Amino acid sequence: MHTLTLFGTAALLGPDGPVTGRAAQGRRLALLAYLALARGRAVGRERLLALLWPDSSAERARHQLSDDLYILRSALGDGVVRSVADDLVLDPGLIASDVGTFERLLDQGRPEDAVALVSGPLLDGFHLAGGVDFEHWLDGERARLARRHMTALEALAEESEARGDGAAAVEWWRRLAALDPLSGRLAVRLMRALAAVGDRAGALRHARVHASLLEGEFGTGPDPDVEACAERLRTEPAGTLATRPIPGPVTVEGPAPVAPPVAPPVAPVVAPVAAPEPGRAPALQLGALVACAVLLVLAMVGLRGIAGTRGTAPGAPASVGVLPFVNMGPDPTDAYFGDGLAEQVIAALGRVEGLHVAARTSSFALRDGRLDVRTIGDTLGVAAVLEGSVRRDAGRVRITAQLVDAATGYRLWSAEFDREPRNVLGVQEEIAAAIARALERRLAPTTASARRHDPPDFETYDLYLRGLHLRDRLTPDALREASALFDRVIARQPQFAAAHAAKASVVGPLIMFGHLPQSEGVPMLRALTTRALALDPDLGEAHAALGMHRLFFEWDWAGAEQALRRAIALNPSDAHAHHHMANLQRAVGRLDAAIASRARAVALDPLNPRTAVVLGVDYFVAGDMERAMVHFRRAQQLDPLHALALGSGPFLPVGPAEIFEHQHRDAEAVAEYTRIATLRGATARDVDDLRDGYARGGMPGFWARWLAMERRQATAAPDPIRMANLSVRIGDTTQAIEWMERAYAARHPALVYLQHTPAFVPLHAQPPVARMLAGMRFPPRAQGRAGAGGAGGSDARRARTMRKPASFAW
Numbered sequence: 001m002h003t004l005t006l007f008g009t010a011a012l013l014g015p016d017g018p019v020t021g022r023a024a025q026g027r028r029l030a031l032l033a034y035l036a037l038a039r040g041r042a043v044g045r046e047r048l049l050a051l052l053w054p055d056s057s058a059e060r061a062r063h064q065l066s067d068d069l070y071i072l073r074s075a076l077g078d079g080v081v082r083s084v085a086d087d088l089v090l091d092p093g094l095i096a097s098d099v100g101t102f103e104r105l106l107d108q109g110r111p112e113d114a115v116a117l118v119s120g121p122l123l124d125g126f127h128l129a130g131g132v133d134f135e136h137w138l139d140g141e142r143a144r145l146a147r148r149h150m151t152a153l154e155a156l157a158e159e160s161e162a163r164g165d166g167a168a169a170v171e172w173w174r175r176l177a178a179l180d181p182l183s184g185r186l187a188v189r190l191m192r193a194l195a196a197v198g199d200r201a202g203a204l205r206h207a208r209v210h211a212s213l214l215e216g217e218f219g220t221g222p223d224p225d226v227e228a229c230a231e232r233l234r235t236e237p238a239g240t241l242a243t244r245p246i247p248g249p250v251t252v253e254g255p256a257p258v259a260p261p262v263a264p265p266v267a268p269v270v271a272p273v274a275a276p277e278p279g280r281a282p283a284l285q286l287g288a289l290v291a292c293a294v295l296l297v298l299a300m301v302g303l304r305g306i307a308g309t310r311g312t313a314p315g316a317p318a319s320v321g322v323l324p325f326v327n328m329g330p331d332p333t334d335a336y337f338g339d340g341l342a343e344q345v346i347a348a349l350g351r352v353e354g355l356h357v358a359a360r361t362s363s364f365a366l367r368d369g370r371l372d373v374r375t376i377g378d379t380l381g382v383a384a385v386l387e388g389s390v391r392r393d394a395g396r397v398r399i400t401a402q403l404v405d406a407a408t409g410y411r412l413w414s415a416e417f418d419r420e421p422r423n424v425l426g427v428q429e430e431i432a433a434a435i436a437r438a439l440e441r442r443l444a445p446t447t448a449s450a451r452r453h454d455p456p457d458f459e460t461y462d463l464y465l466r467g468l469h470l471r472d473r474l475t476p477d478a479l480r481e482a483s484a485l486f487d488r489v490i491a492r493q494p495q496f497a498a499a500h501a502a503k504a505s506v507v508g509p510l511i512m513f514g515h516l517p518q519s520e521g522v523p524m525l526r527a528l529t530t531r532a533l534a535l536d537p538d539l540g541e542a543h544a545a546l547g548m549h550r551l552f553f554e555w556d557w558a559g560a561e562q563a564l565r566r567a568i569a570l571n572p573s574d575a576h577a578h579h580h581m582a583n584l585q586r587a588v589g590r591l592d593a594a595i596a597s598r599a600r601a602v603a604l605d606p607l608n609p610r611t612a613v614v615l616g617v618d619y620f621v622a623g624d625m626e627r628a629m630v631h632f633r634r635a636q637q638l639d640p641l642h643a644l645a646l647g648s649g650p651f652l653p654v655g656p657a658e659i660f661e662h663q664h665r666d667a668e669a670v671a672e673y674t675r676i677a678t679l680r681g682a683t684a685r686d687v688d689d690l691r692d693g694y695a696r697g698g699m700p701g702f703w704a705r706w707l708a709m710e711r712r713q714a715t716a717a718p719d720p721i722r723m724a725n726l727s728v729r730i731g732d733t734t735q736a737i738e739w740m741e742r743a744y745a746a747r748h749p750a751l752v753y754l755q756h757t758p759a760f761v762p763l764h765a766q767p768p769v770a771r772m773l774a775g776m777r778f779p780p781r782a783q784g785r786a787g788a789g790g791a792g793g794s795d796a797r798r799a800r801t802m803r804k805p806a807s808f809a810w
Helices: 026-037 045-052 058-076 098-107 111-115 132-162 166-179 184-196 200-214 224-235 282-301 332-349 360-364 373-380 421-438 448-452 458-471 476-492 497-512 518-535 540-554 557-570 575-587 591-604 609-622 625-638 656-662 666-679 684-713 720-730 733-745 749-756 767-776 795-801
Strands: 002-005 011-014 081-084 087-090 095-097 319-322 384-393 396-405 411-419
Touching: 002 026, 002 098, 026 045, 026 058, 026 087, 026 095, 026 098, 026 132, 045 058, 045 087, 045 132, 058 081, 095 098, 098 111, 098 132, 111 132, 132 166, 132 184, 132 557, 132 591, 166 184, 184 200, 184 224, 200 224, 319 332, 332 384, 332 421, 332 458, 373 384, 411 421, 458 476, 458 497, 476 497, 497 518, 497 540, 497 749, 518 540, 540 557, 540 575, 540 749, 557 575, 575 591, 575 609, 575 749, 591 609, 609 625, 609 656, 625 656, 656 666, 666 684, 684 720, 720 733, 733 749, 733 767, 749 767
Parallel strands: 002 095, 319 384
Antiparallel strands: 002 011, 081 087, 384 396, 396 411
């Protein structure tokens, strides 16, 4: 009997251990996965040929399929893949899959056994070169399985409460809340569950951490429902809270990333959130806020340890968390030095085969928490913790590091390094190699392209990190400052490929938002991307920049997807790559896949308002107003002045006002839009004029006055996509088409959303717009929730039901 593991990293196991060789590689593994997901149903050979060998002739593809079947049958047994006429079927008696077992257990009403099998997203990190159709199928299956997983977790939580098993209910709610740490409703459910088992202190602690996340740099108060629940916990006798109605339904936020299995319940561990020190710089306050957010996630997860992978030596930890190296030098501004070293060590440890390394954001959240190593291990869900210190003094750098067993507190390895500053960057490789030896694992070599160039010094790397932080604000000043920082990085280290890719990722939005002419920006974008790939062909960020370029500026749908798939395969933790994959998927109408990709980006970078607000747009376009509102509100909490929330470049304001308008709640929409207008700099007279326009002419009258206000405020030529959108809202189709023709003539990058932006769907039948759509050569419409408004219908039908048009976002 063989076992096919498809959750997380794909693997093929036989009676004697892992199956290696050609049977467990590439298209053979993809073929087995597709047949396994068919769950015993026969699959036509023609379907497999189109899916796995799209670029081969029919004769060659059939020959390749026959070769692969021969390899599989030779390795796994003749009957493992049976031929039924011209169809193929996987014999479940000879090969089982964890996904098949997961679905069978759910169908049998055994959700607890089912969720225990989930160790990650379906085929996590798997990439099939040239297999675009296969990737489309895989996106849909990932989203479907993620929904089943989340639904099962919620059912388990509800069932545990119904039968009075409070401890189990706490654990299930904690796992759900870990997938959406900013949800007030899930926070309330977790607090109620904790209170029900007598842990009021834990419930109140969770409320404080949740409030700290929303407050701090955000400037917003606690969630009202969470605050009300906490107040009842403080004032009401024990046992009364359970009789109170739950404020609002619990909503699972879309196809979230599949969570890892959770060990038996443990007590939540939350570090106290310290008040900012007097005079501390805003950047450090933001760091404390990030720490608070991640502590919230970690407290809810409550993980303890990750089981060793196949081939692990007995007792050897299979997971490591890397804490920031503490600055012990006389200059407190050298703190970035220790952070940079920890970043480099995390990257190097990522090449240790079979080793799980906790994400940087999670590990760095524990900075200055004064937690012991056992607590850190519990919080991060790792078996070992690497900690250390850095001291820069008298022209030398001294680094100490030690690896500690999180279960016992015993030191597994320690070392001290004394270097001149120019020689310090090689230390991370020495540390990673030493840890690999201590854990009896192999450190994969660096790529040839990475070895060819010296790494950046830490000051250069610090400039690079600052630029990345500014990039996602999307304001003109932030984008220009980020661009200038990347220019400084490139000047200091011309061979640093990631800096060229990062500069490209800033040039794109500078063009999109009208801050850089296309005639200047597109050649610059092309040159930066080409240079990054030449310096490091295996750099995921460079492929992400290439995908962005092909999507927005070449309208090369297949080429963009190929580049973005490659970017994600090279760096699955790059939220920016997942974000642009979602942009592509929404542009071509694959909304379920877009939501799944954007949810992954949000999970990887939960404090990024850019991805939060655009996930709201994804749900809006899909017709799911409830979830759209959740993410719009979250984005407002993260950054109420974000460029997308206020409307910038081709985009009108994105947020709750659009939902109000769609739902015929016009008075609420006008109130929200006028609030945004004020934030954008509108005068009291402007606001009065907007209200008067609404009173006299409804929403078309309101938008006519908005257009007049923008013309009064304009300091540059109007954006044609923005003008077309306003014209649609006013009801002037002729003017809208004229503006769209200008946009098409200029190859405006925002036109990628033309096919599936509800505001523009009614114009598709107009001959000029129909010619634009034909000229852009969009791929055929996908199945599923592509333009169905969540209910299975066409864009046109949905547009008729949506009285008010929707915007779109970068």
